[in-house]
Amino acid sequence: MTKLLSALLAFGLMAMPLQAAMAQDKTESAAASAGAASKDAGQDAAAEGHAELPHFPLKEPPELSWSFAGPFGHWDLGQLQRGLKVYKEVCSACHSMRLVAFRNLKALGYSDDQVKAFAAQYTVKDGPNGDGEMFDRPGIPSDYFPSPFPNHEAAAAANNGAAPPDFSLLAKARAAERGFPTFLFDLVTQYQQGGPDYIHALITGYGQTPPKSVEHLIQDGTYYNPYFMSGPALAMPPPLSDGQVEYTDGTPQTVDQYARDVAAFMMWAAEPHLAERKATGFVTMIFLIVFAGLLFAVKRRVWANTPH
Numbered sequence: 001m002t003k004l005l006s007a008l009l010a011f012g013l014m015a016m017p018l019q020a021a022m023a024q025d026k027t028e029s030a031a032a033s034a035g036a037a038s039k040d041a042g043q044d045a046a047a048e049g050h051a052e053l054p055h056f057p058l059k060e061p062p063e064l065s066w067s068f069a070g071p072f073g074h075w076d077l078g079q080l081q082r083g084l085k086v087y088k089e090v091c092s093a094c095h096s097m098r099l100v101a102f103r104n105l106k107a108l109g110y111s112d113d114q115v116k117a118f119a120a121q122y123t124v125k126d127g128p129n130g131d132g133e134m135f136d137r138p139g140i141p142s143d144y145f146p147s148p149f150p151n152h153e154a155a156a157a158a159n160n161g162a163a164p165p166d167f168s169l170l171a172k173a174r175a176a177e178r179g180f181p182t183f184l185f186d187l188v189t190q191y192q193q194g195g196p197d198y199i200h201a202l203i204t205g206y207g208q209t210p211p212k213s214v215e216h217l218i219q220d221g222t223y224y225n226p227y228f229m230s231g232p233a234l235a236m237p238p239p240l241s242d243g244q245v246e247y248t249d250g251t252p253q254t255v256d257q258y259a260r261d262v263a264a265f266m267m268w269a270a271e272p273h274l275a276e277r278k279a280t281g282f283v284t285m286i287f288l289i290v291f292a293g294l295l296f297a298v299k300r301r302v303w304a305n306t307p308h
């Protein structure tokens with residue numbers, strides 16, 4: 001036991017300088033992204049004596065409770081369906097999801113016919129045809145969610161220079177590092193919901209008053225959000241308002257609820273087999289424990305008559 005404790009302590013001590021280095025990296029990259037764009041503002045700020053850049057995000061996302069958390073995590077299909085609705089009606093105007101095919105939506109509890117009807121609501125570019133020309137046709141289940149913009153540059157041009165990132169893997173890509181010692185506890189609690197917590201916090205985090213220390217870093221056409229990882233403000237306007245998306249199952253139509261649902265949906269999009277993975281992991285652990293017991297019994301039996 002004492003050995004285990006001292007090993008943990010040693011590991012902690014080793015990890016500390018690493019953490020410090022990572023934190024420094026974070027500040028530097030935040031400084032680079034905020035600093036590059038607002039060079040003038042930065043110079044003014046330096047002149048005024050607050051050249052020190054604050055850490056981003058300014059606030060840590062609150063930890064919510066998700067149905068897919070922990071070793072027995074499972075999807076709440078109703079929530080995923082609501083999240084899909086929010087994505088389709090709101091976020092998909094700007095964000096693509098090019099790694100998810102319509103046929104994947106069957107995992108959300110839809111029938112073949114429902115998936116076909118859903119896909120047909122989209123227009124997909126196909127071709128070339130016999131004349132060598134590209135043409136538009138209604139979507140079919142094997143198509144992937146089409147992008148709202150023809151290319152990255154068009155997406156950036158329509159959004160004040162910042163192209164909206166693709167949704168396919170975003171929930172996992174934004175699972176922020178949590179620093180020492182939290183990440184050690186996360187190993188035990190199996191905390192893997194950093195992405196959805198971040199997305200929910202970001203969507204509900206608009207409309208606050210920026211502190212004086214970052215006011216000079218906020219560029220025109222960006223929106224202050226203390227949860228944004230890469231700076232004090234981002235190019236995405238607040239995307240949701242209360243009552244914007246209609247829910248037919250009686251779930252409250254609030255920004256908080258929409259954000260939870262769309263974040264859960266994005267987690268599903270990023271890791272559709274999460275529930276199976278957890279179930280398999282649990283059975284594997286039980287198997288390993290039983291197997292270890294058996295091995296121990298066999299070892300005692302085999303060595304029973306050997307004097308030592």
Ligand code: HEC
Nearest residue numbers: 090091093094159162163164165199229234235236239262
């Ligand atoms: C009007 C277009 C628009 C709509 C609608 C929109 N977004 Fe965005 N979104 C953007 C842009 C632009 C960015 C890039 C912001 C930046 O990097 O400054 C972005 C970035 C993001 C990010 C990444 C933030 C980061 O850490 O880099 C998330 C998450 C996100 N949006 C979620 C959503 C969700 C969820 C919805 C739907 C409820 C939505 N967005 C609707 C334009 C939009």
